[in-house]
Amino acid sequence: MNIELMLESLRETSPTEALEPQAVPIDETFVTLPPDCIHAAVQVLVECFDLRHLSAITGEDTGDEIVLLYHFWDRHGLTLRTPLPRQNARITTLTDLIPGAAFYEREVSEMLGVAFDGHPNPRTLVLPDDWAGEPPLLRPEKRQ
Amino acid sequence: MGDFSSALFALLIFPGFGFLCACALAFQWIDRWVTARLQGRIGPPWFQPLADFVKLMAKEDVLPIGAHEQACAALPMVSLAAVLTAALYVPVGGLATSAFEGDLIVVLFLLSIPALAYFLAGWLSVSVFSVVGGSRALLQYFAYEVPFLMAFAGPAMLSGSWSISRIATQQSQAVGMVLVQPVGFLLAFVGLIGKLKRSPFDIPKAKSEIGAGPLTEFSGRKLALWHLSLHIKTVVGIFLLVDVFLSGSFTGLAVPTALAFGVKVLFTLLALSVAGVLYARLRIDQLASLGWKVLAPLALAQMLAVIWIGAG
Amino acid sequence: MSRIMHCIAHRIVRWARRKSPWTLHFNSGGCNGCDIEIVDALTPRYDVERLGILKEASPRHADVLLCTGPVTRQARDRLRRIYEQMPAPRWVVAIGSCSCSGGVFRGGYNVLGGIDRVLPVDVYVPGCPCRPEAIIEGLVLLLEMME
């Protein structure tokens, strides 16, 4: 995995942002991108670098915003980070590029209430059928 | 009066109902114990089948809504009646309650009634697993029944009689039919495994696939009767196999008939247990192709050979 | 006379029940630890078949329901339904700390915290996970209770 080359290509997909790679423990590089660039960036990674192994999608409510982390791996980890607003969070699905992302997105969607536009099957994954409360991983003290 | 009481004794005690029930429980225990031993386990105590039976008889008897109540109650009785009737014509150690020319065909027919009752039980008890199990039971019936029947036709044609008792007594003066028709014996044995729905042909009641198959929704007394009828069927099936194929003397010594019969029955039962331990369960389509592509042609060849020998 | 007969029949039935407890296993949200130990109890080293214990596939055939897990919301109704499908007399054994009290999962938003929140439990077998010996001990305790 050639991180430098990848970052170079990623910069082309989001010209407005200065991409600052951040190294994180255990062989992982973090890159922050705006939400509307994620789909294009992943398209580049899949098509030009054959980086198709998406290990996981982490969603987190930090209190101010919802952060999504796309963990890729090919002998070295690459994580794309993108911030979303807490209100009405939505982002384009990756299932057209990586079918394996379907379950990850369903989980993030029910845990944090993020909508994935274009997801083929956006049903709940692990929450019970009669779940009526807020998405469970939203921070309670900041809930409206 | 003497005739009447001895007939009653034959019907109810020996070799009738009482003896068959005792055999069914004993055979079930031997089978479970041998299987456990071969699998490195200790196995159940000798009274286990009896305890199971009594417990089931004393349990609540429930049926799901929508199941056909009268039919579900009648089917285990039909199955039990059929195997008990069949048992009348199958000699035990040379003793048959009754016999007539052609009883082999009647017995084979009676022994296939439980299979049909089993299918209906699955069909009428509405659960999906029961329905799937029932349709598998029917498919399986078509796969094993033809080679099974043809395998029994061989000895009958050779000894020129369709009476089980006659086939058995003729053999006991000569050599065992198994040596003359080893292929026939093998086919009958494999067919019997299919008929008794024992591993590896326990397809209609495959636990890991469809629960308990047609019996999934049965409980309490009905389940107990089902188990009893299927285990008596095992007993009758083994007796039949021994009578038709193994009645001859193998050692050349004059062994008491009853003892020789007991040893041969035990041997067959052990063979059934071992076959169950050694193989993985087949799929219904695999069994069907085994039945029609391998067993049926072999059975046909066996029959033609018998006819040719008989003619020559 | 009829009372003596009745008494004898009663004793025989009780004997049969103690010698032939067929079990059904349901995981209501446990971690697998106790579940594999339950299955382990069937295998050569422990072999519960020598006590007449069988693992049945259908609730209709079972006498004892072996439950593991803290009961998640999604599993709750199913647990209740399986119990209702079992013919009487029936018993419930809660296996593992989390099925006794919720264990480490107690307080989670999706767990109810123990089998006894849904069903009447006859024997509790604590341990996280409990060993096969403990499970067998619990079953023997249940059989003694049937006296």
Add this chain to the structure above:
Amino acid sequence: MSRITIPIGPQHPALKEPLSFLLTVEGERIVESALRIGYVHRGLERIFQNRSYVQNVHVVERICGICSHAHTTTYCQGVEALLGLHIPPRALYLRTLLCELERIHSHLLWLGVLAEHVGFTTIFMYAWRDREIVLDIMEKLSGGRVAHAVNVIGGVRIDVDQEQVRLILARLDELERQIESFLGVIQHERTFRARTRAVGYLSIEQVRSHCVVGPVARASGVDIDLRRDAPYAAYGQLDFRVITAEEGDVWARTMVRALETIESVCMCRQLLAGLPDGPLAVRAPRRVPPSEAVSRCEAPRGELIYYIRSDGSDRPARVKVRTPTLTTLATLPDQLRGVNTADVPTVLSGVDLCIACADR
């Protein structure tokens, strides 16, 4: 032909854990399948946030009872990275030893379950009987059969002496002989082959597009194994093969797992022979400075990944767990299409589902 729907689960003899399937069937062929998980969802990711780092080691171990050590290894590795700790080599070796023993136990367990599902009870009994050898070894080492509580943040809490090493080596020899005999049965028993060949097929393309990991991916010819590709703990010092196969069916998965088990036995021998001297753990502070880490491990079922973020307190701000089963679950509808209903248990057990892992 008329279509019927068969509900499978959440209580079903083929499922040790609850999971439900709605199969649409034409005759005995499956046309469509809909999957529902969540029966084991305990909301662990919320629970993690309310427990301290040290308490979480205990909780993480209870995500799954089969691969409990893989979970604690990945978690501790992540927290140690956040703290910048250097773990003593002896601790790393012992951690790795338990990882490999757990792999043997998990694979043998799986072999038994598969055998039971194809109606081969004898192999089920034998596989579980021999699994007791591994459980004995693990019990001797840690005191626990299924949950071992071996890992702590900063190292391990167990030690072995020469006497134990000798004993373990002797039992490993016994185990290897048994596994080789299973291998013979798997390869040559015709009924077993008939039930597992060409069942549950996954192509290399399906595996890659669903991001499938572990033995399932390797059995379809995708050569990934974190133990070799991104060595953690003591795997860098070990000499081992990564087993792959081309067929992509349940039989290939069986072969891959059986050969992996033998490979694991060899790795255990290497680990015991090369066990370095030294301390077992370093002290870890209770509070973790703000940072984040991604930790990966090769659990028995494949890549296990933890994302941990700390905010300076003694509790993690976020612990995200993605277990290998979640990736293989997504391929089940593909695998089940066109399959005979009798093969459903085979397909389900072929991918070695761990629902407790997938639901958390």
